[in-house]
Amino acid sequence: MIGSREEQVLKLIIEEYIKTAKPVGSSSICEILECSSATIRNEMAELEKLGYLEKTHISSGRVPSEKGYRYYVDNLMKPKDMTGEDMLKLQTIFHNNSLQTSDAINKCLEIISDMTNYTSVILGSSSSENKLRQVEILPLEDNNVVAIVITDKGHVEHKNLLISENISIEEIKTTTDLINKLLVGTPIDEVSEKLEFEIKPIIGKYVKQHEAIYNAFYNAFSEFATKNNMHFVGKTNILKQPEFNNVDKLKKIIEKFENKDIINNIKEEDNGINVYIGSENDFDDDVTIIKTKYDIGGENGTIAIVGPKRMEYDKVVALLEYLKSNIDT
Amino acid sequence: MIGSREEQVLKLIIEEYIKTAKPVGSSSICEILECSSATIRNEMAELEKLGYLEKTHISSGRVPSEKGYRYYVDNLMKPKDMTGEDMLKLQTIFHNNSLQTSDAINKCLEIISDMTNYTSVILGSSSSENKLRQVEILPLEDNNVVAIVITDKGHVEHKNLLISENISIEEIKTTTDLINKLLVGTPIDEVSEKLEFEIKPIIGKYVKQHEAIYNAFYNAFSEFATKNNMHFVGKTNILKQPEFNNVDKLKKIIEKFENKDIINNIKEEDNGINVYIGSENDFDDDVTIIKTKYDIGGENGTIAIVGPKRMEYDKVVALLEYLKSNIDT
DNA sequence: AATTGTCACTCAGATATAGAGAGTGCTAGA
DNA sequence: TCTAGCACTCTCTATATCTGAGTGACAATT
Numbered sequence A, B: 001m002i003g004s005r006e007e008q009v010l011k012l013i014i015e016e017y018i019k020t021a022k023p024v025g026s027s028s029i030c031e032i033l034e035c036s037s038a039t040i041r042n043e044m045a046e047l048e049k050l051g052y053l054e055k056t057h058i059s060s061g062r063v064p065s066e067k068g069y070r071y072y073v074d075n076l077m078k079p080k081d082m083t084g085e086d087m088l089k090l091q092t093i094f095h096n097n098s099l100q101t102s103d104a105i106n107k108c109l110e111i112i113s114d115m116t117n118y119t120s121v122i123l124g125s126s127s128s129e130n131k132l133r134q135v136e137i138l139p140l141e142d143n144n145v146v147a148i149v150i151t152d153k154g155h156v157e158h159k160n161l162l163i164s165e166n167i168s169i170e171e172i173k174t175t176t177d178l179i180n181k182l183l184v185g186t187p188i189d190e191v192s193e194k195l196e197f198e199i200k201p202i203i204g205k206y207v208k209q210h211e212a213i214y215n216a217f218y219n220a221f222s223e224f225a226t227k228n229n230m231h232f233v234g235k236t237n238i239l240k241q242p243e244f245n246n247v248d249k250l251k252k253i254i255e256k257f258e259n260k261d262i263i264n265n266i267k268e269e270d271n272g273i274n275v276y277i278g279s280e281n282d283f284d285d286d287v288t289i290i291k292t293k294y295d296i297g298g299e300n301g302t303i304a305i306v307g308p309k310r311m312e313y314d315k316v317v318a319l320l321e322y323l324k325s326n327i328d329t
Numbered sequence C: 001a002a003t004t005g006t007c008a009c010t011c012a013g014a015t016a017t018a019g020a021g022a023g024t025g026c027t028a029g030a
Numbered sequence D: 001t002c003t004a005g006c007a008c009t010c011t012c013t014a015t016a017t018c019t020g021a022g023t024g025a026c027a028a029t030t
Helices: A004-020 A026-033 A037-050 A066-076 A084-094 A101-116 A169-183 A188-206 A210-227 A247-258 A260-266 A313-327 B004-020 B026-033 B037-050 B066-076 B084-094 B101-116 B169-183 B188-206 B210-227 B247-258 B260-266 B313-327
Strands: A053-055 A062-064 A119-124 A132-139 A144-151 A156-162 A230-233 A273-277 A287-296 A299-308 B053-055 B062-064 B119-124 B132-139 B144-151 B156-162 B230-233 B273-277 B287-296 B299-308
Touching (some): A004 A026, A004 A037, A004 A066, A037 A062, A062 A066, A066 A273, A084 A101, A101 A119, A101 A287, A101 A299, A132 A169, A132 A210, A132 B132, A144 A210, A144 B156, A156 A210, A156 B101, A156 B144, A156 B156, A169 A188, A169 A210, A188 A210, A247 B247, A273 A313, A299 A313, B004 B037, B004 B062, B004 B066, B026 B037, B037 B053, B037 B062, B062 B066, B066 B313, B084 B313, B101 B119, B101 B287, B101 B299, B132 B169, B156 B210, B169 B188, B169 B210, B188 B210, B273 B313, B287 B313, B299 B313
Antiparallel strands (some): A053 A062, A119 A299, A132 A144, A144 A156, A273 A287, A287 A299, B119 B299, B132 B144, B144 B156, B273 B287, B287 B299
């Protein structure tokens, strides 16, 4: 364990580093603590030996290690009171009844991304939690039809397709009726399989050209799996952080953002606000991800804030706590 | 006008620069043309005076100007024959009948982005070209409903909302029936207005809590306008180009990509393949955009390739020509 | 035993200098 | 009209030097 002044030094160093992004020297701390720089240097050396601080080179100031951040988050940090202004901004959203739930979350995260200069991610409920509510096929002009799939959580996917002339509206209706009769209530990620083994053999008898219809639905269903219902807010915000001020890091993080499946690990099991510092997350060693579940009138998912490890933990945690207390039902 | 050997020199310089991204000196050209470097230097000086070439500094090799690229595209470039391999890759997509039209275009552009290392953009038909085909509201669990809007081109948007207990299924049905009766066939971008002035006054009489339903549709409709149905393929490809190997340019281009409305000018009026070099496009002076319309079984829109000004014009134009000849109906 | 003052030492970053190489413009001659 | 040659310019790279921030260690002080 660490001594109480050591804790104080660690806290000050981390907070200074969060503010400036520059290695922190002993002198800037001794001003605050009113003791000599030599004293602080001793404490710093001790903290480094324990693994809470690091040096960038032999005679540089200190930089927090992941272990240091972790200790800070677990033991030293207090969620920072929000300013009245920030609170107000968010409250106008909650009190705007004309906004639908998902739009409200979106707007909130836009504001939070703005306030913090980090990137937010919204991950909706996964396909395994969505059950089939209804399918339908609607004829359009020129032999085009649109196949629509709706889930019980209110997600909608669609696929357009060209059908051949000699398929009749009745045949289409037969197929959709059958799917609606047999598959409603099935989790989306099991639907494809059932479609293959339960529906296909049956419609093969009634419907001459069932392949096309079958494929349309099959594709619409698999869309759920690939899309996984995630999107970013303020994607370029994190790029403003000084840690990404070199071409390689910049490219690396952008490519990870585009390659969306990587961030799948954002899904959160536990109900609190969880902090994953650097290598603690599977996304990127250079970032911290703070994430939490939301559940708002049946609609649920995870929201996450992605920032540098040198993140304003106190501010972000406070924001998310406030957000949660306002949206969770 | 330019002399014939001057043309040849310009062509060689541009093609060399496209390959290497480095200023081209007279010696590398005189090897090919079998004359002395001094001769080439004279030609180069002339081409520079005419504005087709530029220097990065007083004693550097030459770099094509926008005017130079323009001349090259208009007069010197021949679309480059595709390799059999490339052709094959694209053909397997066209011959895969199980793919829906929009997916096929997607896949093609994925391949093209890969082959060229540029970024592709697909812009679907705009909201003014889409007419309302049908609206519906589907009840979900716990007073949630999903409002769905479908257009005649087969685009689908939806909005979830929580309705109050005391609104009945009949009232919802009355509203949707009314909209379907009065507004089907209306261009999407005119629907909001009609909703306000034609539908709202009427349903106000029948439906007690019409505000919620009204808002859901209103939001779903406006989604079309904001979403504008665009997406990128290989978004990070262009970042691999050496011209974006510095932090500022990198950030600038990424931010422009995110700020999607800016690229609205990608919409194309004319039917051919159009090249917009640097300042000729409104997107970014550092890039060239090559774009063309597609129309495939009623579905239409614009596809665009975004690359550095130092783009392989001959290759991209050939690819797009081939693509067009295969998809246009 | 903890704190402090002092001092030699280290390293990043800024600045200056020099040399090599690529490329040019110009001029005179073929 | 083309070419050879030459002086010149500028970038790029490498190297050296200097400065300032910061450290560790140790002896002196509280």
